[in-house]
Amino acid sequence: MNKLRVAVIFGGRSGEHDVSLMSARSVLAALDPERYEVTQVGITLEGEWLNGENTLESFAQGKTQDLNRVVLPSEPSHSALYVLRNTDHGEMLDKLADVDVFFPALHGPFGEDGTMQGLLELADVAYVGAGVAGSSVGMDKGIFKDVMRANHIPIVESLLVLRGEIENDINRVIADVEKMGAYPFFAKPANLGSSVGISKCNSRSDLAEGLMEAARYDRRVVIEKGIANVREIEVSVLGNEDPQTSVCGEVLPSRDFYSYESKYLDGTSGLIIPSQISAEMSNQIREYAARAYKAIDCAGMARADFFVDVEMNKIYLNELNTLPGFTSISMYPKLWQASGLTYPQLVDRLIEFALERKAQRDHTERRRLV
Ligand SMILES: Nc1ncnc2c1ncn2[C@@H]1O[C@H](COP(=O)(O)OP(=O)(O)O)[C@@H](O)[C@H]1O
Numbered sequence: 001m002n003k004l005r006v007a008v009i010f011g012g013r014s015g016e017h018d019v020s021l022m023s024a025r026s027v028l029a030a031l032d033p034e035r036y037e038v039t040q041v042g043i044t045l046e047g048e049w050l051n052g053e054n055t056l057e058s059f060a061q062g063k064t065q066d067l068n069r070v071v072l073p074s075e076p077s078h079s080a081l082y083v084l085r086n087t088d089h090g091e092m093l094d095k096l097a098d099v100d101v102f103f104p105a106l107h108g109p110f111g112e113d114g115t116m117q118g119l120l121e122l123a124d125v126a127y128v129g130a131g132v133a134g135s136s137v138g139m140d141k142g143i144f145k146d147v148m149r150a151n152h153i154p155i156v157e158s159l160l161v162l163r164g165e166i167e168n169d170i171n172r173v174i175a176d177v178e179k180m181g182a183y184p185f186f187a188k189p190a191n192l193g194s195s196v197g198i199s200k201c202n203s204r205s206d207l208a209e210g211l212m213e214a215a216r217y218d219r220r221v222v223i224e225k226g227i228a229n230v231r232e233i234e235v236s237v238l239g240n241e242d243p244q245t246s247v248c249g250e251v252l253p254s255r256d257f258y259s260y261e262s263k264y265l266d267g268t269s270g271l272i273i274p275s276q277i278s279a280e281m282s283n284q285i286r287e288y289a290a291r292a293y294k295a296i297d298c299a300g301m302a303r304a305d306f307f308v309d310v311e312m313n314k315i316y317l318n319e320l321n322t323l324p325g326f327t328s329i330s331m332y333p334k335l336w337q338a339s340g341l342t343y344p345q346l347v348d349r350l351i352e353f354a355l356e357r358k359a360q361r362d363h364t365e366r367r368r369l370v
């Protein structure tokens with residue numbers, strides 16, 4: 001049996017660079033060497049693509065200077081990675097590896113937002129996860145909410161404003177936000193993750209600060225009505241056109257809300273699997289998750305994050321993460337584990353779904369034949 005050639009891409013230009021290294025470590029450990037021939041590609045914070053002996057270790061130790069530059073040709077028909085070598089005759093491209101499937105173990109901007117997926121589409125290769133539209137709509141908190149509203153999936157009331165509006169007349173923005181109701185509000189950059197730039201605003205002065213903070217990270221800012229007494233329930237979705245959902249899990253943030261510190265620094269935020277909610281609520285959440293997944297044309301996987309307003313006993317979809325945290329102790333794989341799918345089985349399935357999606361693409365007519 002020929003081994004399947006897989007390229008795992010990690011690091012990247014986002015604030016979740018280090019989280020990506022952790023996800024990649026688990027993915028690499030799970031790829032059975034009997035079945036897969038693996039190439040590692042690290043992307044630096046500056047955006048350089050690199051490979052060498054044990055690329056991941058070099059990235060983890062911050063010692064990337066001896067690695068070689070890697071090139072993925074944007075033209076179709078290569079299905080390969082190349083290395084750039086300095087020779088007496090200038091820079092030369094050598095083939096590094098043929099690749100059957102790319103596995104972007106990347107989170108956040110330039111990895112999860114459709115940009116990487118656009119490059120992989122141009123190169124016409126198979127890759128794990130959602131395509132261009134699914135990735136970018138999943139990442140954009142403004143557009144995502146509009147698509148959910150159009151599909152009658154409940155979403156917290158929100159407002160989208162431009163950085164320019166905040167800079168020109170912040171008092172008008174504040175007045176518009178306050179029309180949504182009482183404090184607290186959450187101010188968020190439209191395109192980011194890991195809670196970076198997100199503030200819980202309990203007062204007008206908090207809101208002014210929160211708007212300016214969010215506007216540092218994006219041209220577009222989303223302001224949401226805050227749910228005062230909230231439970232955070234998450235469910236894993238897997239598949240292409242007929243996605244399956246896992247059991248639900250609950251996150252218990254270590255702080256006032258599930259902030260960056262609470263996610264990565266405290267180490268005390270708890271995961272409860274399965275979540276202690278009624279079967280009825282769990283079924284409703286899973287149904288919304290699968291519907292939302294299809295609505296954005298997601299593929300491969302996503303983690304769907306919900307809010308439950310405890311006082312109103314009402315469910316809201318918060319977001320779909322199309323490349324969720326993927327270490328062996330992350331919520332996404334743990335929910336599958338609790339649903340009967342081990343981590344290595346999950347990685348195998350994702351690779352199969354990537355190949356299935358590519359086969360569907362190959363069946364699509366690109367031009368009219370005369
Ligand atoms: N409308 C809201 N009501 C209550 N809590 C919220 C609300 N929006 C965000 N939060 C809190 O902030 C956290 C991060 O927000 P989220 O939109 O999930 O951003 P990210 O994409 O960075 O994870 C959530 O997990 C939750 O704890």
Ligand SMILES: [Mg+2]
Binds near residue numbers: 305319
């Ligand atoms: Mg979140």
